[in-house]
Amino acid sequence: MATEQLKPLRRPADYLIAGELGLSGMTRPVKGALAMGRLAKKLGKVGLLLPPRSAGEAALVEGLVVHAVESLDAAHRFLNGEIQLPAVKPDTSSTEETDISVGDFSEIKGQHALRRAVEVAVAGNHKLLMIGPPGAGKSMIAKRIPSIMPAPETEEQLEILSIHSAAGRTIRGERAWGVRPFRSPHHTISDVGLLGGGTIPGPGEISLAHNGVLFLDELPEFKRSALEVLRQPLEDGEVSISRSAGKITLPCAFMLVAAMNPCPCGYLGDSKHECRCSPTQIQRYRSRVSGPLLDRIDLHIDAPALSIAELRSAKPGESSALLRSRIDAAKARQLSRFASATITSNARMTHAHIRQHCQLDSTQGDLLQQAMEQLSLSARAYDRILKVSRTIADLAGSERIESPHLLEAIQYRSLDRKLFY
Ligand SMILES: Nc1ncnc2c1ncn2[C@@H]1O[C@H](COP(=O)(O)OP(=O)(O)O)[C@@H](O)[C@H]1O
Ligand SMILES: [Mg+2]
Incomplete structure (x- = not known):
């Protein structure tokens, strides 16, 4: 319109319009259609115009009209009221596939x-x-x-799919509806790969793991x-990426799960293999995870290998469904406990919450103090133990933290005692 190649539009276009344009004037699919759909709705737009292959994804947003335009000309004629275009149906075929892996x-x-x-x-x-x-x-x-995590709610699911779509991953098959993401970046990953960013900024692994x-x-x-x-990002559940043009913030509320070998060769304490690492090597290896990150990990658990026999x-162990039912019940207890607070889980409890919800009787207080001293646990372990005790009590359906809950929580601090003291 600016170059007068097109007639000015007759009606104001209260549509959000996006697409890549080929030299021929045909449109090409774009990344992040779902996120655009969510934005269009938030902005109160009448609808969204997208290239055909992106439109079905955006139509997943409820209450939003999406039209597919094959060319710039079609977009113009539609906005000018010269042609009608049907509302695109949500591309649910792509979301019903279950991820068998x-x-x-x-x-x-x-x-x-x-x-x-x-x-x-969990x-x-x-x-x-x-x-x-x-x-x-x-x-x-x-x-x-x-x-075994609770099934994502619609809003959580849309967040997941938006992020994956913005990263240019097709939703088809990549992330099934009802499944939370699992991301396992290799240890050689760059900071940008982990956090997000880049010349054309995109989500990193921590955002791809959002809600998963x-x-x-x-x-x-x-x-x-x-x-x-x-x-x-672990603290905030979101990550800010600085750009010359400004700052973008992406969500990254994920559950952190980490794994490590007990020593560089991996076989320390194994009954079938001999460990060849020297004490210094072992110490050096383990000290790499010490400090601020380890500080934030609530549970450490030793996992010996099973023999072939x-x-x-x-x-076979308990099924995911069974585990999930117990976890759902424990989560429900937390939701009602924190109904008037801004947090939803025990892990997020502040000092004040801990004082209110993790009261110990004097015997338990003595028990914890004794454990702290005898196992030379660090002071930072103290609150972690109380929070984890609270969760164990919730799994047991217990209003109070009982001594067995506390004892179990103390066991999950193995790294504090064995490695760094
Ligand atoms: N507890 C187990 N139950 C069933 N299979 C197991 C178990 N532990 C190990 N395996 C088998 O060993 C393989 C290797 O396990 P993996 O998870 O890769 O071990 P790690 O990550 O600890 O090195 C698995 O793919 C599985 O076939
Ligand atoms: Mg492994």
Whole structure:
């Protein structure tokens, strides 16, 4: 219109319009159609015009009219009232596919302690670190954690899909409706890859893990800087990326799950392999995860490998559905506890919350103090233990924290005592 190649539009276009334009004037699909749909709705637009292959995705946003335009000419004629275009139907065919690679907890044999720690972590939204030799099943378990998290609500699902769509991943098959993301970035990942950004800014792994799980396998191998930059987003649930043109903020509320070997060769404490690492090597390896990040991990759990005989004889474990039902109940207790607060999970409790909801009787107080002293636990472990105790009590359906709950929570501080003191 500016160059007068087109007649000025007769009616004001209260549409959001996006698309890539080919030299021929035909439109090409764009990334992030779903996010655009959500924006159009938020801005109170009449509707959204998109290239055909992007339109179905945006139509997933309820109460928004999306039209597909094949060319710039079609867009102009539509806006000018010269042609009618049907409202595009939501592309649900792409979202009904289930992601078969997720797997179920019943496939995991033995590993009762590890399964239990995972249950506690998911129930209270706690961060988890698994320590065990290669082949212990750490990756296998981590991958299945989304299957025991509560099913995402519509809004959460739209957030997930928007982010993945903005990263240029097709929603088709990539992320099924009802499944939370599982992201497992390699330890060589760049800070930009992890946090997001780039010349054309896009979401990083932590945002792709939004509403799901971020799995950091081989935690000590990650660059120190990568672990440092994770701290703020972990706290805030969102990440700010500075650009010359300004700042963009992306959501990144994920559950952090990490795994590491007990020593550089991986076989320390293994009954079938000999560990060849020197004490200095072991200390150096472990100290790489010490400090600020470890500080924020509530549960540490040792995961020995099962022998072949154990793997063959062990019965299938509890199913994801069963675990999920217990976790849902524990989460419901937390929601009612924090009904008038701004938090929704035990992991987010402040000092004031802890004082109110994690009261110990004098015997339990003594017990905790004794454990702290005898196991030389750090002061920072204190609040973590109380929060985790609260979650264990919630899983047990108990109003009060009882001594067994407290004792179990103390056990999940193995790294504090064995490694750094
Ligand atoms: N507890 C288990 N139950 C069933 N299979 C297991 C278990 N532990 C290990 N496995 C088998 O061993 C393989 C390697 O496990 P993996 O999760 O990759 O171990 P890790 O990540 O601890 O090195 C798995 O794919 C699975 O076939
Ligand atoms: Mg692994």
